[in-house]
Structure formats: C-alpha cells, structure tokens
Amino acid sequence: MTGVSLLTGTLEGKRLELLHELAPSAAVIAVLLNPNFMEAGTQSRTVDAAARTLNRQIQILNVSNDRDINVAFAALVQQRVGALLVASDPFFFIRHEQLVALAAHHAIPTIYFVREFVMAGGLMSYGTNFADLYRQLGVYAGRILKGEKPADLPIVQPTKFELVINLKTAKALGLTIPPILLAQADEVIE
Numbered sequence: 001m002t003g004v005s006l007l008t009g010t011l012e013g014k015r016l017e018l019l020h021e022l023a024p025s026a027a028v029i030a031v032l033l034n035p036n037f038m039e040a041g042t043q044s045r046t047v048d049a050a051a052r053t054l055n056r057q058i059q060i061l062n063v064s065n066d067r068d069i070n071v072a073f074a075a076l077v078q079q080r081v082g083a084l085l086v087a088s089d090p091f092f093f094i095r096h097e098q099l100v101a102l103a104a105h106h107a108i109p110t111i112y113f114v115r116e117f118v119m120a121g122g123l124m125s126y127g128t129n130f131a132d133l134y135r136q137l138g139v140y141a142g143r144i145l146k147g148e149k150p151a152d153l154p155i156v157q158p159t160k161f162e163l164v165i166n167l168k169t170a171k172a173l174g175l176t177i178p179p180i181l182l183a184q185a186d187e188v189i190e
Contacts, residue, residue: 012031030061032063032085076108083110086112093116099117118166129186132158132160137156166189
C-alpha cells in the first residue's frame, strides 16, 4: 500500500483537548459526525477516548444531509451544549459557511478541522497544514516520475499542523482566549 494519509480521524482527540482549554466550563461538548464518512468510526472512538481522559461528556450528533444540520443545531440549543467540535469530513467542508453561520447565530464555541472555517468567521481550527502536504505530494509525484515504483514508497503523512484562532469571533462570543492557546496558535485573526 502507498499513498497519502490526511490523518483526519486521529486529530479529533487533539481538537477536543483544544476546545476544552478554550471552554473548560462546558460540561457537554457536542460532536458533529457524518456516519457515512469512512473515518467516522475512528473519529468517534478517538473523541470518546479524549472525552474520558478530560472527564467530559460528549454528545455525538450524526449529520449526513442538509436537513440533519438544522436538526443538530436545534438539539444543541435544546440540550444547552457548551461547545461544539465539527469532525473532519468533506461533507462539512463544503458547508463551512453554513456551519460557521449557525454556530455564530447560536453563540456556540466551535472548533473546526481546517482554516477555511476560521477565515469564514469560525472561532478556531486545528488540522493539517495543506500547503505543506501539497508540497510533500509534489515531492512524492516527482519520485514516481523519476522512476521509483509506487509500491516501494511509504505512505506519506502530514508533518505540519496548524492552530488558527479568530479573536473577533471570540469577542463576539464573550470568550477570552487563554494565553497558552494564543502562544500555540500559528495564526491569530484579529
């Protein structure tokens, strides 16, 4: 086997830790998860293990279509969830503006998996630095074009991850970003 891994499912635990640092009083943290995504099982197990370590209760909200998104946010409000983690998934990525708008409308501190959410007004993201991953892919493709057999090449994994925080959104939510998170951030949007 060869190729590139995005490490999508395995980063959910770190995202939960970061969200807990930002909103330590959130007794219940909801997780938007697409049960049809191939990484859903790994994501669920990773988040569950992290929640046990942090002694936090999580509420998995399965979302696999547009109607489910509105139902999930209604449930978040009804259950008075303290924070939200949006699991990494292309389904959520193509709806990033909608998810950011709903999280803002309901004033729910939310962490996402890529910077595009934060650039659209989301609070915080932690995930693979895709610019670096694309560079790695180019090197990988170059090795193949120079004659190396793909079957002999190892699976490439991301080596750089980025934490992006939107201070304007934090202010709108009435949140103070802990100095430790600001120090860890690769980018802070003001």
